[in-house]
Amino acid sequence: MSIFKHLFNKSEPQCPRCLGKGFVDWDDIRRLNKVLKWVPAPCAYCNGSGKTTKEMLANVPVDMTYLTIDLPESEIEKIKNGDIETLEKGKQKELFLENLIKYVQDHYLNKNMTAEDIAELYLRTESENAQFSIERQNLIQYIRQIIELKKSDLN
Numbered sequence: 001m002s003i004f005k006h007l008f009n010k011s012e013p014q015c016p017r018c019l020g021k022g023f024v025d026w027d028d029i030r031r032l033n034k035v036l037k038w039v040p041a042p043c044a045y046c047n048g049s050g051k052t053t054k055e056m057l058a059n060v061p062v063d064m065t066y067l068t069i070d071l072p073e074s075e076i077e078k079i080k081n082g083d084i085e086t087l088e089k090g091k092q093k094e095l096f097l098e099n100l101i102k103y104v105q106d107h108y109l110n111k112n113m114t115a116e117d118i119a120e121l122y123l124r125t126e127s128e129n130a131q132f133s134i135e136r137q138n139l140i141q142y143i144r145q146i147i148e149l150k151k152s153d154l155n
């Protein structure tokens with residue numbers, strides 16, 4: 001495909017992540033089940049253009065949690081090219097978040113702990129060679145969000 005044809009190709013599929021807006025908002029986040037994992041931001045799936053390609057649709061799941069606009073450009077390129085190692089890292093990151101969310105919910109519901117206490121316990125028991133980690137202050141903020149959401153679920 002020539003660059004010209006590419007630029008003017010109106011048949012490029014609409015981005016299924018942001019529905020063509022170029023921006024992922026709370027409606028998209030809820031639709032894709034990414035509450036606690038994403039915040040509203042320009043869309044990384046289409047790089048804010050609202051359009052995507054068949055290759056992209058084939059290579060990258062629309063709801064891939066790891067693919068966000070704050071990743072380095074080189075990492076985004078690797079994802080788009082279907083780099084196995086990077087895709088695996090993305091899966092691990094998603095698992096990390098899911099486990100953390102579960103951990104917080106369990107400790108909040110069963111032990112009635114505060115965000116600070118949960119963060120302390122988590123950091124104390126975190127494996128030294130964990131692949132991902134969150135800084136204490138950010139962790140406490142994140143735990144607060146998880147608890148708030150859990151509270152609103154319970155009401």
Ligand SMILES: [Zn+2]
Binds near residue numbers: 048
């Ligand atoms: Zn998009």
